[in-house]
Amino acid sequence: ECSDTAVNSNIVVTNSFVGDFTYNPSIICTGDTVAFTDISTLSADSYLWRFGDGNLSASRNTTHIYNNAGTYIAEFEIRKDTCASISRDTLTVRPLITAGFSYSAPACEDALITFTDASTASPSNWLWTFHDGSSAAGSTATFVYDSAGSFQVQLAVVDSFCGTDAIQQAVPVIPVPFFYLGDDTSICLSESILLTAVQGADSYQWSTGDTTPSITFTAVPATVWATAFLNGCSYADSILINERTADCSFAIVPSGFSPNNDGHNDRLIVKTKRVAEYEIIIYNRWGEEVYRGTNNDLAGWDGTYKDEPQDMGVFSYVITWRNLSNDKFVNGGSITLVR
Numbered sequence: 001e002c003s004d005t006a007v008n009s010n011i012v013v014t015n016s017f018v019g020d021f022t023y024n025p026s027i028i029c030t031g032d033t034v035a036f037t038d039i040s041t042l043s044a045d046s047y048l049w050r051f052g053d054g055n056l057s058a059s060r061n062t063t064h065i066y067n068n069a070g071t072y073i074a075e076f077e078i079r080k081d082t083c084a085s086i087s088r089d090t091l092t093v094r095p096l097i098t099a100g101f102s103y104s105a106p107a108c109e110d111a112l113i114t115f116t117d118a119s120t121a122s123p124s125n126w127l128w129t130f131h132d133g134s135s136a137a138g139s140t141a142t143f144v145y146d147s148a149g150s151f152q153v154q155l156a157v158v159d160s161f162c163g164t165d166a167i168q169q170a171v172p173v174i175p176v177p178f179f180y181l182g183d184d185t186s187i188c189l190s191e192s193i194l195l196t197a198v199q200g201a202d203s204y205q206w207s208t209g210d211t212t213p214s215i216t217f218t219a220v221p222a223t224v225w226a227t228a229f230l231n232g233c234s235y236a237d238s239i240l241i242n243e244r245t246a247d248c249s250f251a252i253v254p255s256g257f258s259p260n261n262d263g264h265n266d267r268l269i270v271k272t273k274r275v276a277e278y279e280i281i282i283y284n285r286w287g288e289e290v291y292r293g294t295n296n297d298l299a300g301w302d303g304t305y306k307d308e309p310q311d312m313g314v315f316s317y318v319i320t321w322r323n324l325s326n327d328k329f330v331n332g333g334s335i336t337l338v339r
Contacts, residue, residue, distance in 0.1 A: 017042060019078040019085035028093045029162035030069050036076070037061050040085070044078035052091070069095035097121040097159035099167040108233035109148045109176045115141045117155065119165070125158035148175035177201040177230040184240040188248030190329060192218045193241060201228040207238075217241065249274035249323035256336035259303030268335060269300035270319065278321030282335065285313060303337055312339050 019040040028034055036049060038060050049057040051064045052072030066072065070093055077086045100118040107113050117126055117139040128141040131151040136142075145151060151173060156166040179198035187193050196214040197204055204211050207225045217224055225238035252271040259266050270280055275295065282291040282301060290305040303310050318332045 017078075017080060017083040017085050019044070019076055019087045021074075021076040021087060021089070023074065023089070023091065027161050028066060028091060030093055030096050031065060031067065032093075033063050033065050034091075035061075035063050036074070038076070038078070040078055042080065044080045046079045048077040048079075050075040050077070066091075066093040069093050094161045095121045096162050097123060097157055097165050099155050099157045099165040101153075101155045101167065101169075103153075103171060106232035107145070107171055107173045109145055109173055111144065111176075111233070113143050113145070113171075113173075115143065115153065115155075117157065119155075119157045121162060122160040123157040124160040127156045129154040129156075145173040148173050174231050174233050176233045176235040177228040178235050179226075179228060179237060181224070181226065181237045181239040184242070186242040186244035187218075187220055188244050188250060189218075189220065189252065190248065190250035190323075192216045195224060195226070195239065197226045197228045197237075198230075198235075201230045203229045205229075247274075251275050251278045251319055251321040251329070251331070253280065253317055253319055253331075253333060253335065255334070256338060257303070258338045259309070260339050267300040267302050269298075270295075272321070274324050276322045276324055276326065278319055280317055280319040282315050282317045284310065284315055290315065303339075309339075310337060312337055 019038070022037050022039055024035045024037070025032065038047065047058060047060045049059070049062055049064070051057075051066075052074050053066060053068070055064060057064065072091045072093065073088055074091055075086055075088050077084060098120045100120070102116050102118050104114045115128060117123060123139070126137060126139055128136040130143055130153055150170045152168055153171050154166060154168040156164065158164050177198045177200075179196075181195055181197070185193070194214060194216055199213055201213070204213055205227045206215055207223075208215060208217070220241045220243045223238055223240050225236060227234050227236040250273050254268060254271070257265045257268045270278060270293075272278065272295065277295050279292070279294050281289055284290050290310060291301045293301060313336075315335045315337060316332065317335055318330065320328070320330050322328050
């Protein structure tokens with residue numbers, strides 16, 4: 001007779017009637033054919049395999065295919081007369097690798113693009129192949145496209161346990177809003193220069209703070225840069241603008257003066273070069289004219305109006321002048337009076 005059942009580790013033992021089994025391969029991948037082999041010490045009258053996924057087999061030795069990754073408890077039951085034994089083992093079925101990757105977006109022309117592995121399972125080896133035939137290894141790779149367009153990228157991956165896979169996909173590379181501000185140049189203090197970035201961009205940023213496609217620049221010397229943005233991509237350029245002195249004419253109004261009779265900066269005097277004539281009109285904050293002077297007025301403004309000293313503050317001006325070629329210029333600005 002068989003005595004009561006006792007359980008030791010993964011084997012259920014009934015008296016001395018003990019069943020056991022092995023399986024191969026030891027590392028199981030989804031879709032693999034697994035061979036189950038009876039290694040019991042005694043023969044039996046009947047056999048029953050339970051694979052843990054709802055499937056059964058009554059053969060002494062058998063095979064089974066696990067179609068889904070996961071953890072399964074396989075049972076092997078043998079019977080002889082009134083005796084029975086059930087042995088168990090836990091099987092891990094690993095998933096097949098599926099290749100995949102992502103890249104830094106937007107993918108812009110002339111910008112460094114980073115490709116990152118997004119494969120499933122347990123990848124351990126990577127090979128990136130780009131449209132120009134170049135390649136790279138590792139879970140990440142970088143590439144710079146020197147033109148816009150659609151380019152194929154392939155990633156081949158090897159799993160630590162279960163097979164290989166590869167994927168190829170198109171990467172749309174967006175053109176940058178290219179522009180050229182021009183060669184470095186120089187202008188006279190009285191002149192201005194029109195700088196234009198590319199038309200049709202989404203937005204603009206100039207070193208001057210302007211956000212328009214074009215600006216008119218006068219404050220030399222200076223380095224001016226601009227950045228244009230389009231569809232998330234950007235392009236920047238700069239230009240050095242120096243002051244030209246040869247054959248230049250100008251009429252410069254100081255930004256402030258202090259008419260306090262200390263002998264320093266007591267009068268507002270227009271600085272000119274190669275100017276045939278000029279007229280300057282100064283207004284107070286209410287728009288009232290407080291001074292009008294010309295190139296004949298060498299003394300400049302003393303900060304009074306109708307012989308009354310004006311209060312400290314900011315005054316606006318308009319100056320009209322002609323150079324020796326009789327070209328006419330009109331400029332405006334502000335003056336700070338300090339006492």
